[in-house]
Amino acid sequence: MVRFKNRFLLFELIWKDGRIDESLIEANIQAVLRDSIALNFGDYGLGVCLASQQVKYYNPLTNLCIVRCGRDQYKEVLASMTTITTFRYRTVMMHLVHNGGTLASCQRAAIEHNRAILQHMRLTQGQQKLATEAEERLQAMEI
Amino acid sequence: MAVRLGYDCVATSHTATGRLLDKDRCTQRSLEAVTLAAAGPEVTEALRLQQGLIRDGGAAPRQLLQVSRLTVAMEEAAAAAQLLGGPHPITASYDLLAVQPLSERVFQQACTTLVVDVITFDMARRLPFRLRPGPLQAAVKRGLHLELCYSAALRDETSRRNFFSNASALVRAARGHGIIVSSGARAAFELRGAYDVMNLVTLCGLTEQQAKAAMSERCRQVARHAEIRKAHKGAVTVIKEPAEGGGEEASDRSAPSQTKGPAPAAALKSVREQAQQAQPMNIDRQQSSKRTGKRRKR
Numbered sequence: 001m002v003r004f005k006n007r008f009l010l011f012e013l014i015w016k017d018g019r020i021d022e023s024l025i026e027a028n029i030q031a032v033l034r035d036s037i038a039l040n041f042g043d044y045g046l047g048v049c050l051a052s053q054q055v056k057y058y059n060p061l062t063n064l065c066i067v068r069c070g071r072d073q074y075k076e077v078l079a080s081m082t083t084i085t086t087f088r089y090r091t092v093m094m095h096l097v098h099n100g101g102t103l104a105s106c107q108r109a110a111i112e113h114n115r116a117i118l119q120h121m122r123l124t125q126g127q128q129k130l131a132t133e134a135e136e137r138l139q140a141m142e143i
Numbered sequence: 144m145a146v147r148l149g150y151d152c153v154a155t156s157h158t159a160t161g162r163l164l165d166k167d168r169c170t171q172r173s174l175e176a177v178t179l180a181a182a183g184p185e186v187t188e189a190l191r192l193q194q195g196l197i198r199d200g201g202a203a204p205r206q207l208l209q210v211s212r213l214t215v216a217m218e219e220a221a222a223a224a225q226l227l228g229g230p231h232p233i234t235a236s237y238d239l240l241a242v243q244p245l246s247e248r249v250f251q252q253a254c255t256t257l258v259v260d261v262i263t264f265d266m267a268r269r270l271p272f273r274l275r276p277g278p279l280q281a282a283v284k285r286g287l288h289l290e291l292c293y294s295a296a297l298r299d300e301t302s303r304r305n306f307f308s309n310a311s312a313l314v315r316a317a318r319g320h321g322i323i324v325s326s327g328a329r330a331a332f333e334l335r336g337a338y339d340v341m342n343l344v345t346l347c348g349l350t351e352q353q354a355k356a357a358m359s360e361r362c363r364q365v366a367r368h369a370e371i372r373k374a375h376k377g378a379v380t381v382i383k384e385p386a387e388g389g390g391e392e393a394s395d396r397s398a399p400s401q402t403k404g405p406a407p408a409a410a411l412k413s414v415r416e417q418a419q420q421a422q423p424m425n426i427d428r429q430q431s432s433k434r435t436g437k438r439r440k441r
Contacts, residue, residue: 016332039300079346082339085297085332095336 006052007074008106010098011081012113013063016091022130024088026055029065032087036080049073056103057110059134061127062117064097066106074099110138150337152362154210154239154325210366212239214263220248227257239369241290247272254278254287260369261288261323266295266309267302274316283321288365289313291347291357292327293340310347319353323361 033055038046052070059065069077081094098109118131213234217223227234227242234240241261244250250272253262262282264270279289291313295306314322324344326334335343341354349357 040303075342075346078339078342082335082343083297083303091332093332093335094339096338096342099338 004052005071005101006068007071008056008100008103009067009069009074009078009081009096010100010106010109010113011065011067012095012097013065013087014093014095015063016093019090020060020127021088022060024058024060026058028088029058029067030055032084033067033077033080036084037076040080040083041076045073045076049077053077057138059114059138061131061134062114064110064113066103066110068103071101107138111135114138152210152366154212156212156214156241156327157237158214158216158243210238211236212241212261213237214241214243216243216245217249217253218245220246220252223249223252223257227253227259235373239365240372245271251278254282255285258372259287260365260372261290263290263292263327264309264313266292266306266327267298268305270309270312274312276316276318279313279317280320283317286364286368288321288323288361288368289317291322291324291344293324293335293343294327294329294333296343297333297335307347310344314344314348319349321361322349322353322357323365324354324357325362 030053033053034046034050037049041049049069052068053073054068055065056068057064057066067077067081078096078099081096084094085091097113098106100106100109114135215223215226215234217227223242227240239261240259241263242249242253242257242259243263243265244253250262253259255278282289291310293306295302297303324340326340328334337358341351341358344354344357345351
């Protein structure tokens with residue numbers, strides 16, 4: 001029996017208006033991604049992708065997101081992500097940062113990317129707290 | 144935006160239809176590094192980010208390479224031959240020259256005789272002619288490149304369908320040779336990261352290697368082809384290698400992206416931007432075949 005293999009896509013959401021919406025959570029991303037897969041690949045494509053697809057992590061501050069999907073379907077998932085242009089009436093672009101075979105490798109890439117971003121952001125105190133929390137959550141993510 | 148996505152070379156396109164008038168002369172000027180740096184904190188941040196992520200060591204940041212390009216949409220063969228059959232003062236004011244055939248005859252002509260660098264197609268509509276392998280391969284043999292503009296896939300459903308249908312027809316007819324992928328974007332948010340674009344075109348039938356080449360080396364070849372075309376037959380020109388080859392290794396350039404500010408752009412109608420060249424991204428990917436170049440623009 002061959003092990004079921006996944007792909008982990010780490011991507012960055014680039015918002016046109018640059019606003020930080022702290023109410024966004026993983027489930028929202030999952031919903032918009034699901035709609036896009038349905039639009040582009042139909043019911044069959046969606047069904048196949050959904051078998052293993054899951055949004056593992058999203059951080060509204062740094063806009064990083066990790067999505068897991070089956071290795072056989074990652075092209076479809078990635079293509080659906082590419083074609084997303086709006087999200088909650090805001091223009092957005094999803095930019096793939098890392099495409100890894102394990103969550104650990106994505107996590108490493110995410111931590112590195114996070115650091116680079118946060119270094120140059122000016123944060124309010126509340127945001128600072130959020131950032132720390134997000135960082136911790138990322139570090140603590142089970143692999 | 145182009146910078147933020149990791150591209151190190153962009154081409155800004157001006158589109159004309161049928162005839163060239165004096166106002167079609169190239170008015171694009173590249174943005175200076177200073178302008179770019181002043182474009183906003185986002186850009187500066189992107190530059191820093193890019194340098195932090197992609198570059199190790201302290202090499203000086205380079206300038207974003209900016210190229211101007213003219214796209215002429217042609218329907219009549221006679222007019223096309225007159226305009227694009229040889230040197231022309233207006234076409235000469237641009238770095239790159241592309242033709243968008245609107246009829247079968249011009250398509251044939253573009254593939255076999257016209258002096259251009261790129262043959263482009265309107266991906267958002269049904270093509271008015273069939274793409275046949277014969278002329279396309281002749282074009283590839285002549286060193287021309289065929290362009291796929293992915294921004295059509297980001298607009299409405301119809302244009303997305305047409306994009307996939309045209310793109311797979313093109314890839315099939317050309318057997319994946321000589322294809323370049325560019326954005327054809329009308330706005331910065333119609334750009335996508337290089338990996339995303341490569342993945343998108345692999346769905347149209349290109350292999351990953353071809354997709355990568357379409358984003359990187361081939362765009363460089365286009366630039367080289369343009370230099371050679373401009374030099375005319377037999378004349379000796381010193382080709383500045385760095386313009387093309389240099390992008391290979393450390394390619395972030397520091398330019399920010401607000402490229403087309405209102406000023407130069409406003410004068411142009413339908414400005415399309417297209418990113419030309421890519422830069423390898425140094426993030427390790429798991430699949431070796433997926434190392435990529437990226438192109439982007441904003």
